[in-house]
Amino acid sequence: MTAEAPRHQRADGGVEIVFGVARGRTVLRHLYQSxxxxxxxxxxxxxTPITGALVNTAGGLAGGDMVRVQARVEEGATATLCTPAAEKLYRSLGPETRIGTALHVGPGAVLEWLPQETILFDRARLRRRLDVELSPGARLLATEMLVFGRAARGERFREGFLHDAWRLRVNGRLRWADALRIEVPDEALEDRFGFAGAGGFATLLYAGADAAERLPVLRDLAGPLGAATVPREGVALIRWLGPAMPVRAALAAAIPALRAALFGLPPALPRLWTT
Known part of the structure; x- marks a missing residue:
């Protein structure tokens, strides 16, 4: 007789969160968590705005785990969503880890989506999607960062899979779409015309009617590892590529400057980024 292959327990959960306005300030209206x-x-x-800290109590995600985040900011409200630490994607035995995030920002509302970096362990397999719906007059500041391997241990992401997709809609119409697919071994990670052996890759996106006017500020913040552009009307972004720690430092320097320039907030990172 042959023993059956072990069946591993997998996580399958998420959160639903709604912010609204009451008595002139942003408050929590709805929360569901699993x-x-x-x-x-x-x-x-x-x-600073009300802040929701998204915490993965498992400490990381493995192959076969599924996480869903749904957040809504109602008309006129302002909120920040971030994480207290980097998200770790462990080595998979075969199945993909799936992360789905849906953000809806109501008329005249502001949302900051500022998670810390996602670390892809060697042999991790991740399929992630971010869907954003902006109403007229809404604004969004969003960041994501990928680290290819555990830099502190000298590990590289040499085998595995990544599919990372963004979809941004304004008033129901697709405004910007982007996707990154890597299946390693993949020459693109080492090719000088691809990722050139970089340990980190970060994106900062600002969506708002005044996005084009903000491009000079974004260019100043991009620094030697980054570049800024306006790919579509109402969308401006910076991307950084290079060693993991300098990329994180560049992203961490840009966020406070943009929070102040865009929203009139104190020029500081969310406290969870520094504690």
Whole structure:
């Protein structure tokens, strides 16, 4: 007799969160959470929006795990969603890890989507999608960063799979779409016309009616590892590519400057990025 292959327990959970306005300030209207995901609400620093901290209580995600995040910011509200630490994608035994995020920003509302980096362990397999719906007058500042392997241990992402897709709609119409697919071994990670052996890759996107006017500021913030552009009307972005720590440092320097320039917030990172 042959023993059956072991069946591993997989995570399948997520969060639903809604922010609205009551008595002139942004408040939490709805929260649903399912393990391994939780949302915590640390006290906001003076002059900063209400902040939801997305916490993975498992400490990381493995092959076969599924996570869904749905967030809505109602008309006139302002909110920040971030994470207290990097998300770790462990080596997979075959199945993909799936992460789906859907953000809806109501008329005149502002959302900051500022998670910390995602670390792809060697042999991780990740399929991730971010869908954003903006209403007229809504604004969004969103960031994502990928680290190809555990840099502190000298590990490289040499085998595995990644499919990372963004979809941005304004008033129901597709405004910007982007996707990154890597299946390694893949020459693109090492090719000088691809990722050139980079350890980190980060994207910062601003969506708003004044996006084109903000391009000079974004170019100043891009630095030697980055470049800024306006790919479509109402969308401006910076992308950085290089060693993981300098890329993170460049992203961490750009966020405070843009929070101040775009939204009149204090020029600081969310506290969870530094504690």
């Amino acid at each position: 393990s391994p995901m939780r949302v915590l609400f640390p006290d906001a620093e003076p002059g």
